[in-house]
Amino acid sequence: MMAVCRPDIAKRLKAPSDLAREKLLDVRHSPEDWPRWLAAAGLPDRARFQVVSFDFSAFAIQAALDGLGVALIRAPYIVADLREGRLVAPFPLAIEETQLRWRLIYRPEARSHAAFRTFRRWLLAKARAEA
Template sequence: MRKLPFLNGVRAFEAAARHGAFSGAAEELHVTPAAISRMVRLLEDRLGVALFERKANRLSLTAAGRSYQAGLTPLLDALSNLTEQVVAQGAARVLTLGVGPTFAMRWLIPRLSDFRKIAPGIEVRFTTGGVAADFSDDWTCGVTLGDGKWPGLRAERLFPADLTPVCRPELARDLKEPGDLAEESLIRVSHAPEDWPLWLTAAGAPQVSAKGPAFEYYSQALQAALDGVGVAMGIHPYIEDDIAAGRLVAPFALSVPKGKQWHLVYRQEQEGDPDFQTFRRWLLESSGPPH
């Protein structure tokens, strides 16, 4: 069990020691000089040590007082700073979103300024972990691919996850039909080996084998396509901004459903959080018409 000193006396002594007078401490602590003097005297009585030498029109620290003040001032400064941090955290309106790194980089972050315009007081923080599979108690909500069924979580559909090959415009000029892909480097995503076979089968070119560099994330595969490495399998909505800007093109009109959709996932208790509801409405509106 902690044995703490008379804390009001500690504050009074430390302030008086800094100011060199009871009057300065009294002004800082909004009490009278006589009250400061009484609190310091009571502290000295409880410690059994004189902290000040009191002489006519002069107040000076004893050796014990100098040692005590040297340790107290940084402690009280640290306590003040800690208190300000805690108060700031309590006042902050923070929404923590569990999301994959590619979704964050290629869709959400470019649109985040729009959300800040309608809700400048809400801070959105990202954690790019495993999203719904390992839904954290610290997360407000998450965005992930799936079938909409996550035990214990609510799920609202945002976008379809359709697959479309994409590449640089100059490379697309040589791609007249899906079979032409056999001559190209087909960029793959290592955790989604089914993407290319799924699209190629639907396009009537199951004989084409996807051979090309493999990357861990869609963002890396799409960057490789932007750099002219080959043709990447794009997934909506990751490719929309690059296609709209002309950086990438879809050489074939065919889009094939991946078999999963993008969902906003959250716990039922979040429904009563007005900040979450603000973010939820914005996200649903930004994802376009209901699918």
């Protein structure tokens, strides 16, 4: 995950603390990403930053391309934008992606079925083994 923005915005950013003057473009399904990036940059207090949240990474990328702020994006999503210079990384800091989270959604009455409980135990064991 890397912070990216348009080159004109990057020129205003001399240090990560300068992000307090820009909007942080966030993706709702990954609310922990900016706090992790900011902490890695030595800025653990997210409260002093303005955050604009989007439902999808594509929207956050487009907002960054439109000059609305700085987005924290997975590099594979923006290879062409970086190569063409439409987006730049103003700081050499990147964080590892967090593990994907899965949820088992079921009706409450399913818990009373032995087959479901067996499946659930198996699924959880597989997930733990691969974590």
